[in-house]
Amino acid sequence: MTVQCCKCKRIRQDGRWQPTSAATETPASHTYCPACLLEANVAIFNERASFSRVRHARDILKSLAVTLPA
Numbered sequence: 119m120t121v122q123c124c125k126c127k128r129i130r131q132d133g134r135w136q137p138t139s140a141a142t143e144t145p146a147s148h149t150y151c152p153a154c155l156l157e158a159n160v161a162i163f164n165e166r167a168s169f170s171r172v173r174h175a176r177d178i179l180k181s182l183a184v185t186l187p188a
């Protein structure tokens with residue numbers, strides 16, 4: 119079965135990620151190619167980092183007896 123990146127749509131052939139031609143519409147198993155996997159991990163990391171910044175800000179406000187709506 120063809121292995122295709124769910125993001126950039128490239129397909130893995132002989133261990134290499136190749137651009138898909140519109141003609142190859144075979145059933146595919148979806149995954150991330152290494153480049154998109156890295157990109158996705160960076161996005162998750164940034165999301166977590168911003169979440170922890172919000173939490174940190176809430177902790178500071180709490181220590182100042184300021185409450186924010188949940």
Ligand SMILES: [Zn+2]
Pocket residue numbers: 123124125126127128150151152153154155
């Ligand atoms: Zn990709």
